[in-house]
Amino acid sequence: MTQRIHRSIDTPLRSGLNRDELWEAADKGLIKCWEIGRQRAARFPDLAQRCLADELPVLGWKGGVSRSLKKLEKYGSLKYLAQWQGLRGEDLDIDLSEERALTCSRTNMVVTFTPDRSKYFNQVAEAEV
Template identity: 50%
Template sequence: MELKRCVTEPLRKDLSINELWHGTDNGLIACWERGREVSSEVPELATRARMGQLVPLPWKGGVEKVIKTKSKMGTLRYLAMWQGLRGEPLDIDTTDEPTFQCSKFKVSVTFTNDPSKYADA
């Protein structure tokens, strides 16, 4: 399923936990919206994300140091929040597993919707 939202769309308000996290988008829109909020709350973090750093966020996918394997798995929820933090539109295909490389630590992260792939990451 493709999820797309424009950065000019207002943040949704007054949604239940069920609507936020258990709808057809599996919480990806909520993560993206939270990323947009964090962008104004922590501008330095947003700047680093815009520079291509996979900064630490509440979801698996951030890179805090160089690792020996040079690659790891992350969740699509991280990717959605990272896109919002960078001020980008939400653009995720939940059937795809995109890979991005952290500009600071040169670690590649593949983002997936399959929790078994990132559970131990």
């Protein structure tokens, strides 16, 4: 059974929702992360351009990379993926039951975005340089 979260980029941003409605609903906060990405794209066009160039910049969720590490692969949060899609001006399109791998065009790091928090939660944190 797929648990796909999809919203069109033409959908207006939501307002008037409480914390539980934003973060604890069936979408697990992915819609809110995507909406934040859309808002950040308007405020930070340079960041949006980096995302459009297939970079995976450091954002507020696990998944971004600022430099290549010895191990060229790591795991990231679906919340990062949702925000990244918003920054790129794309529809939100995430399947909660699948992993999705992307390669950062700047660092060549492969990040696998996963619904399994245990895969990225205890990962060695990357320090911003």
